[in-house]
Amino acid sequence: MGTVRVFWLFFRVGVMNELQYRMNFVVQLLQSAITLGVALAVLALVYSHTDDLNGWSQSELLCVFGIQILMGGVIKAYIQPNMTRVIGEVRDGKLDYALTKPEDAQVLASVREVRIWQVVDVISGAVVLGFGLSGIVADLALLDAAAFAVALVLGAVMIYCFWLVIATGAFWIVNMWHAIELFDGVYLTGRFPVGIYPGWLRYSVTFLVPIAFAVTVPAEAVTSRLEWQTLVIAALFATVLFVGTRWFWRFGLKRYSGASA
Amino acid sequence: MMSDYAVHVAALEKVFDVPEREAGLRAATKSLVRRKWRQVRAVHGISFDIAPGEIVGFLGPNGAGKTTTLKMLSGLLYPTGGEARVLGHVPSRRERAFLRRITLVMGNRNQLQWDLPALDSYELNRAIYRIPRDDFRPVRDELIELLDVGDLVRKPVRNLSLGERMKVEIVGALLHRPQVLFLDEPTIGLDVTMQKRIRSFVAEYNRRHGATVLLTSHYMADVQALCKRVIVIHHGRILFDGPLTGLAEQFAAYKTIGVALENGHGGLERYGEVIHRDGEWVTLRVPKAETPRVAAQLLADQAVLDLTIEDPPIEDVIELVFAQERPE
Numbered sequence: 131m132g133t134v135r136v137f138w139l140f141f142r143v144g145v146m147n148e149l150q151y152r153m154n155f156v157v158q159l160l161q162s163a164i165t166l167g168v169a170l171a172v173l174a175l176v177y178s179h180t181d182d183l184n185g186w187s188q189s190e191l192l193c194v195f196g197i198q199i200l201m202g203g204v205i206k207a208y209i210q211p212n213m214t215r216v217i218g219e220v221r222d223g224k225l226d227y228a229l230t231k232p233e234d235a236q237v238l239a240s241v242r243e244v245r246i247w248q249v250v251d252v253i254s255g256a257v258v259l260g261f262g263l264s265g266i267v268a269d270l271a272l273l274d275a276a277a278f279a280v281a282l283v284l285g286a287v288m289i290y291c292f293w294l295v296i297a298t299g300a301f302w303i304v305n306m307w308h309a310i311e312l313f314d315g316v317y318l319t320g321r322f323p324v325g326i327y328p329g330w331l332r333y334s335v336t337f338l339v340p341i342a343f344a345v346t347v348p349a350e351a352v353t354s355r356l357e358w359q360t361l362v363i364a365a366l367f368a369t370v371l372f373v374g375t376r377w378f379w380r381f382g383l384k385r386y387s388g389a390s391a
Numbered sequence: 392m393m394s395d396y397a398v399h400v401a402a403l404e405k406v407f408d409v410p411e412r413e414a415g416l417r418a419a420t421k422s423l424v425r426r427k428w429r430q431v432r433a434v435h436g437i438s439f440d441i442a443p444g445e446i447v448g449f450l451g452p453n454g455a456g457k458t459t460t461l462k463m464l465s466g467l468l469y470p471t472g473g474e475a476r477v478l479g480h481v482p483s484r485r486e487r488a489f490l491r492r493i494t495l496v497m498g499n500r501n502q503l504q505w506d507l508p509a510l511d512s513y514e515l516n517r518a519i520y521r522i523p524r525d526d527f528r529p530v531r532d533e534l535i536e537l538l539d540v541g542d543l544v545r546k547p548v549r550n551l552s553l554g555e556r557m558k559v560e561i562v563g564a565l566l567h568r569p570q571v572l573f574l575d576e577p578t579i580g581l582d583v584t585m586q587k588r589i590r591s592f593v594a595e596y597n598r599r600h601g602a603t604v605l606l607t608s609h610y611m612a613d614v615q616a617l618c619k620r621v622i623v624i625h626h627g628r629i630l631f632d633g634p635l636t637g638l639a640e641q642f643a644a645y646k647t648i649g650v651a652l653e654n655g656h657g658g659l660e661r662y663g664e665v666i667h668r669d670g671e672w673v674t675l676r677v678p679k680a681e682t683p684r685v686a687a688q689l690l691a692d693q694a695v696l697d698l699t700i701e702d703p704p705i706e707d708v709i710e711l712v713f714a715q716e717r718p719e
Contacts, residue, residue, distance in 0.1 A: 135518065136518070136519065139515055139518045139519075140515070143504055143507065143511060143512075143515055146507055146511060147504060147506045147507060150506050150507075150547075151506075223500070224500055224502075226462070226467050226495070226497070226500075227495075227500070227502040229466070229467055229485070230465055230466065230467065230490060230493070230494075230495050231490065231519050231520075232487035232488075232490035232491045232519065232520060232521075233487075233519050384469070
C-alpha cells in the first residue's frame with residue numbers, strides 16, 4: 131500500500147508544518163464563523179418567505195448547507211492546496227523534483243500539502259448537518275447513513291478529478307489561476323440543492339463541475355430521498371472521471387517533459 | 392559494451408517548439424488567434440560516454456543546452472532523437488529502479504520542507520526511497536558529518552543562509568546513496584568558502600563511494616578542482632571533450648610569459664604584448680607557436696631573474712571557445 135503510506139507521511143509533515151503557524155488557526159476560526167453566519171442568515175431569510183424550497187424543508191436545507199461546508203473544508207484542506215501547488219510548480223519548474231522521485235507522480239502531486247486548520251470547516255459543517263438532521267428524523271437509518279458516506283467519498287473523488295484536470299491544464303496554459311477563482315464562485319451554488327436551478331446550470335454543476343454529486347447527492351442520502359440509481363450513476367461517473375483524468379494527467383506530464391526548458 | 396558506462400549518450404537531440412510573437416499589443420492579440428511556432432534545437436546530436444566513478448564538468452554559456460541534457464539524463468525530458476542511457480536504464484521511462492539510483496541537485500531551487508528542520512525532510516525522503524531504517528542512519532550521519540551540518544539540520548530550513556541551505560539540501564539529495572549525481576550549478580550564489588566546502592565534499596564523496604558525477608558550473612574553480620575531464624557544449628553541440636589541460640592546447644592561440652629582469656623592465660614590448668606589470672614582474676602575451684623562440688631570445692638578450700611560461704587562465708580559454716561559432 132505505497133499510496134496510503136506516502137499519503138500518511140505527507141500528512142504528518144503537513145501537520146507539523148501547520149502547527150508552526152498557530153495564528154492560522156485563529157484566522158481560520160474567524161473565517162469559518164463568518165461563512166457560517168452568512169449562510170445561516172441567507173437560509174433564515176429564504177424561509178421567512180416560504181416553508182418549502184422545491185420540496186426541501188428548512189431542516190433539510192440545513193443538511194445541504196452542512197455538507198457544503200464540510201465538503202468545502204475537505205477541498206480546501208487537501209485538494210485545492212495540492213493542485214494549486216502543482217500549477218505553481220509547473221510555472222517555476224519545481225515539479226522536476228517530484229518527478230525525479232521513485233514514486234507515482236500523480237500520487238506525489240496529490241498528497242504533498244495539507245491544511246489542517248480547515249478541519250474547523252469540516253467540524254462546523256458536521257455540526258450544521260447534525261442540527262439539520264435533528265429537525266427531520268429521530269435517528270438516521272443505517273442504510274441512509276451508509277449511502278451518505280459512499281456518496282460523500284464519491285463526491286470528493288469527483289471534485290478531486292475536476293481539480294486535477296485544472297492542474298493538468300497548467301501544462302498547456304501556464305496561467306490557470308482564473309480557473310481557481312471560478313471554482314470558488316461556482317462552488318457556492320452547492321448551498322442549495324441543484325434541483326432549484328435552471329436546466330443549463332443544473333447540468334453544468336452536475337457534470338462539468340461535479341458539485342451536485344459532491345453536495346446534493348450526499349444530502350439526498352441523509353434526507354432519505356436518494357434513489358439507488360443515482361448512487362450507481364455517481365459511482366460510474368466517478369470511475370470514468372478518475373480513469374480519464376489519470377490518463378489526461380499522464381498525457382499532460384508527457385507534454386511537460388517535452389516542452390519545458 | 393554499453394553497460395560498462397555509467398552514462399551513455401549517442402546522437403542525443405532535443406527540439407523545443409516555442410511560441411513566437413513580436414512585442415506589442417497588436418501582436419499579442421494576433422497570437423491569441425493564430426500562434427506562430429518556432430523550433431529551437433537545444434541539443435544537437437551530442438554523444439559521449441562517462442565511466443563509473445568519473446567526475447565530468449559540463450561547460451557552456453547560458454542556453455548552451457547543459458540543463459536540457461541533464462534533464463534528459465535524469466528522465467525529466469523526452470529526447471527528440473538519439474539515445475540516452477544511465478546505468479543501463481532509459482531515463483525517460485522513469486523506472487523506479489532508475490530513479491532510486493540517481494539524484495538531481497539544482498543550485499537555485501530547494502526541495503526541503505521550508506518550515507521544518509531538514510531532519511524531517513530527510514525522514515520523508517527515507518520513506519519515499521524506501522530506505523531501511525538501519526541503513527539510513529549511518530548514511531545520514533556520515534553526510535551530516537562530511538558537510539559539517541550537525542547543528543543546521545535541526546533548524547527550520549527557512550532560517551538557514553543560502554550556503555547552509557545548499558549543504559543540507561545536498562545531504563537530502565544523497566540519502567539514498569545514488570550512484571550517479573547530476574549537479575546543476577550546485578555552488579551558484581555561494582561565497583568562496585562555501586563553494587570550497589561543497590567542492591571538497593563532492594570530491595570526497597566521489598572518492599569514498601565511487602559515484603559518477605556530471606557537474607555544470609559557471610565557476611571555473613569548481614571545474615578545475617573537481618573535473619579531470621570537461622565537455623564543452625555550445626549551441627547544443629559538443630565543442631570539446633577531454634582533459635581540462637587539453638582545452639588550452641586546442642583553443643588558446645597564445646601563452647603568457649612571466650618574466651622578472653635584473654635591470655628593470657624597459658623594452659620588453661618587442662618580445663610580445665605586455666598585458667600586466669606588477670613591480671619587477673611583467674606578463675607578456677605571445678602567440679603559442681612563438682613561445683619557445685621568444686623565451687630563448689629573452690634568456691639570451693636579458694639578465695633574467697625568473698621566467699615562467701603558462702597557458703592563459705582557464706576563464707580566458709573558455710571565453711575563446713565560446714567566441715567560436717562552429718568548431719568545423
